[in-house]
Amino acid sequence: MSGDEEAPSTPPPPARGGGGRGGLPLSLREEAGGGDNARPWRALCALDAIADKAAKGFPPPPGGLTGLFAVRQGDAVYVYVNDCPHIGTPLEWVSDRFLSHDGSRIVCATHGAEFRITDGECLRGPCFGDCLEPVMIQIKDGIIYVPEDAGL
Numbered sequence: 001m002s003g004d005e006e007a008p009s010t011p012p013p014p015a016r017g018g019g020g021r022g023g024l025p026l027s028l029r030e031e032a033g034g035g036d037n038a039r040p041w042r043a044l045c046a047l048d049a050i051a052d053k054a055a056k057g058f059p060p061p062p063g064g065l066t067g068l069f070a071v072r073q074g075d076a077v078y079v080y081v082n083d084c085p086h087i088g089t090p091l092e093w094v095s096d097r098f099l100s101h102d103g104s105r106i107v108c109a110t111h112g113a114e115f116r117i118t119d120g121e122c123l124r125g126p127c128f129g130d131c132l133e134p135v136m137i138q139i140k141d142g143i144i145y146v147p148e149d150a151g152l
Protein backbone atom coordinates (compact mmCIF):
# COMPACT_ATOMS: atom_id res chain seq x y z
CA MET A 1 0.00 0.00 0.00
CA SER A 2 1.38 3.38 -0.90
CA GLY A 3 1.51 6.21 1.60
CA ASP A 4 -1.35 8.16 0.03
CA GLU A 5 -3.92 5.34 0.25
CA GLU A 6 -6.42 5.20 3.05
CA ALA A 7 -5.73 2.62 5.73
CA PRO A 8 -7.90 -0.48 5.11
CA SER A 9 -9.01 -0.62 8.72
CA THR A 10 -10.87 2.66 8.44
CA PRO A 11 -12.69 2.85 5.11
CA PRO A 12 -15.55 5.30 4.83
CA PRO A 13 -18.96 4.11 6.01
CA PRO A 14 -21.19 2.17 3.66
CA ALA A 15 -23.31 4.05 1.22
CA ARG A 16 -26.21 1.75 1.90
CA GLY A 17 -27.11 -0.63 4.60
CA GLY A 18 -29.88 -1.95 6.68
CA GLY A 19 -31.52 -4.45 4.38
CA GLY A 20 -34.08 -6.86 5.63
CA ARG A 21 -37.78 -6.11 5.64
CA GLY A 22 -38.31 -2.45 5.03
CA GLY A 23 -34.60 -1.71 4.93
CA LEU A 24 -32.51 -0.38 2.15
CA PRO A 25 -30.82 -2.86 -0.16
CA LEU A 26 -27.19 -3.48 0.47
CA SER A 27 -24.92 -2.54 -2.35
CA LEU A 28 -21.27 -2.21 -3.10
CA ARG A 29 -21.77 1.23 -4.57
CA GLU A 30 -19.61 3.68 -2.74
CA GLU A 31 -20.32 7.26 -1.81
CA ALA A 32 -17.51 9.44 -0.64
CA GLY A 33 -17.54 11.31 2.61
CA GLY A 34 -19.97 11.81 5.44
CA GLY A 35 -21.15 9.44 8.11
CA ASP A 36 -19.49 7.67 10.96
CA ASN A 37 -15.87 7.31 9.93
CA ALA A 38 -14.92 6.23 13.44
CA ARG A 39 -16.75 2.90 13.17
CA PRO A 40 -14.23 0.08 12.96
CA TRP A 41 -14.32 -2.15 9.90
CA ARG A 42 -12.61 -5.35 8.94
CA ALA A 43 -11.79 -6.77 5.55
CA LEU A 44 -14.02 -9.68 4.52
CA CYS A 45 -12.42 -10.62 1.21
CA ALA A 46 -11.54 -9.33 -2.21
CA LEU A 47 -14.53 -8.66 -4.42
CA ASP A 48 -12.95 -10.88 -7.07
CA ALA A 49 -12.93 -13.78 -4.60
CA ILE A 50 -16.69 -14.15 -5.15
CA ALA A 51 -17.76 -15.18 -8.64
CA ASP A 52 -20.73 -13.44 -10.19
CA LYS A 53 -24.03 -15.13 -9.20
CA ALA A 54 -22.25 -17.11 -6.52
CA ALA A 55 -21.94 -17.09 -2.74
CA LYS A 56 -19.15 -17.49 -0.25
CA GLY A 57 -19.15 -18.25 3.45
CA PHE A 58 -16.87 -16.76 6.08
CA PRO A 59 -16.02 -18.05 9.55
CA PRO A 60 -16.88 -16.06 12.66
CA PRO A 61 -14.49 -13.28 13.60
CA PRO A 62 -12.14 -13.91 16.52
CA GLY A 63 -14.30 -14.28 19.60
CA GLY A 64 -17.44 -14.63 17.52
CA LEU A 65 -19.83 -17.53 17.17
CA THR A 66 -21.59 -16.79 13.91
CA GLY A 67 -20.12 -16.56 10.45
CA LEU A 68 -21.22 -14.46 7.53
CA PHE A 69 -21.93 -15.18 3.90
CA ALA A 70 -21.90 -13.00 0.84
CA VAL A 71 -23.79 -13.26 -2.44
CA ARG A 72 -22.57 -11.45 -5.52
CA GLN A 73 -24.89 -10.47 -8.34
CA GLY A 74 -23.04 -8.48 -10.93
CA ASP A 75 -22.10 -5.17 -9.37
CA ALA A 76 -23.97 -5.85 -6.13
CA VAL A 77 -22.87 -7.79 -3.05
CA TYR A 78 -25.24 -8.81 -0.25
CA VAL A 79 -23.83 -9.95 3.08
CA TYR A 80 -25.82 -11.68 5.81
CA VAL A 81 -25.18 -13.31 9.15
CA ASN A 82 -25.06 -17.08 8.56
CA ASP A 83 -27.89 -17.82 10.96
CA CYS A 84 -31.27 -19.09 9.75
CA PRO A 85 -34.17 -17.24 11.42
CA HIS A 86 -36.02 -20.56 11.78
CA ILE A 87 -33.92 -22.25 14.47
CA GLY A 88 -30.62 -20.45 14.25
CA THR A 89 -28.47 -22.91 12.34
CA PRO A 90 -25.93 -22.03 9.67
CA LEU A 91 -27.61 -22.12 6.28
CA GLU A 92 -25.17 -24.32 4.39
CA TRP A 93 -24.25 -27.97 4.73
CA VAL A 94 -21.64 -27.78 1.99
CA SER A 95 -19.01 -25.07 1.94
CA ASP A 96 -20.15 -21.98 0.02
CA ARG A 97 -23.44 -23.65 -1.03
CA PHE A 98 -26.01 -20.99 -0.13
CA LEU A 99 -28.00 -20.60 -3.33
CA SER A 100 -30.73 -22.50 -5.13
CA HIS A 101 -29.76 -24.46 -8.22
CA ASP A 102 -30.75 -21.58 -10.49
CA GLY A 103 -28.98 -19.07 -8.25
CA SER A 104 -32.11 -17.00 -7.77
CA ARG A 105 -32.60 -17.48 -4.02
CA ILE A 106 -30.69 -18.15 -0.83
CA VAL A 107 -31.63 -21.57 0.55
CA CYS A 108 -31.28 -22.95 4.07
CA ALA A 109 -30.08 -26.56 3.82
CA THR A 110 -31.69 -27.61 7.11
CA HIS A 111 -35.39 -27.29 6.22
CA GLY A 112 -35.30 -25.68 2.79
CA ALA A 113 -36.37 -22.12 3.58
CA GLU A 114 -35.85 -19.80 0.61
CA PHE A 115 -34.81 -16.19 0.97
CA ARG A 116 -34.74 -13.28 -1.46
CA ILE A 117 -31.14 -12.38 -2.18
CA THR A 118 -31.61 -8.63 -2.20
CA ASP A 119 -33.17 -8.21 1.25
CA GLY A 120 -33.01 -11.61 2.95
CA GLU A 121 -36.76 -12.02 3.38
CA CYS A 122 -37.97 -15.61 3.63
CA LEU A 123 -40.35 -16.24 0.74
CA ARG A 124 -40.96 -19.91 1.35
CA GLY A 125 -40.47 -22.28 4.25
CA PRO A 126 -40.97 -22.55 8.00
CA CYS A 127 -39.76 -19.02 8.72
CA PHE A 128 -41.89 -17.40 6.00
CA GLY A 129 -41.82 -13.61 6.37
CA ASP A 130 -38.79 -13.57 8.65
CA CYS A 131 -35.52 -12.10 7.45
CA LEU A 132 -31.87 -12.95 7.46
CA GLU A 133 -29.79 -10.41 9.38
CA PRO A 134 -28.15 -8.10 6.83
CA VAL A 135 -24.64 -6.75 7.24
CA MET A 136 -23.56 -3.35 5.97
CA ILE A 137 -20.68 -3.39 3.55
CA GLN A 138 -18.18 -1.03 2.03
CA ILE A 139 -16.06 -1.73 -1.02
CA LYS A 140 -12.75 0.06 -1.18
CA ASP A 141 -9.96 -0.70 -3.62
CA GLY A 142 -11.59 -4.00 -4.54
CA ILE A 143 -11.91 -5.22 -0.95
CA ILE A 144 -15.22 -5.86 0.80
CA TYR A 145 -15.34 -4.50 4.34
CA VAL A 146 -17.90 -5.24 7.04
CA PRO A 147 -18.33 -3.71 10.49
CA GLU A 148 -15.82 -5.17 12.88
CA ASP A 149 -18.58 -6.51 15.12
CA ALA A 150 -20.53 -8.27 12.35
CA GLY A 151 -21.12 -11.86 13.46
CA LEU A 152 -20.28 -11.21 17.10
Ligand code: FES
Nearest residue numbers: 084086108111113
Ligand atom coordinates in the same frame (compact mmCIF):
# COMPACT_ATOMS: atom_id res chain seq x y z
S1 FES B 1 -33.16 -23.99 10.14
FE1 FES B 1 -33.34 -22.96 8.22
S2 FES B 1 -35.27 -23.60 7.48
FE2 FES B 1 -35.12 -24.59 9.42
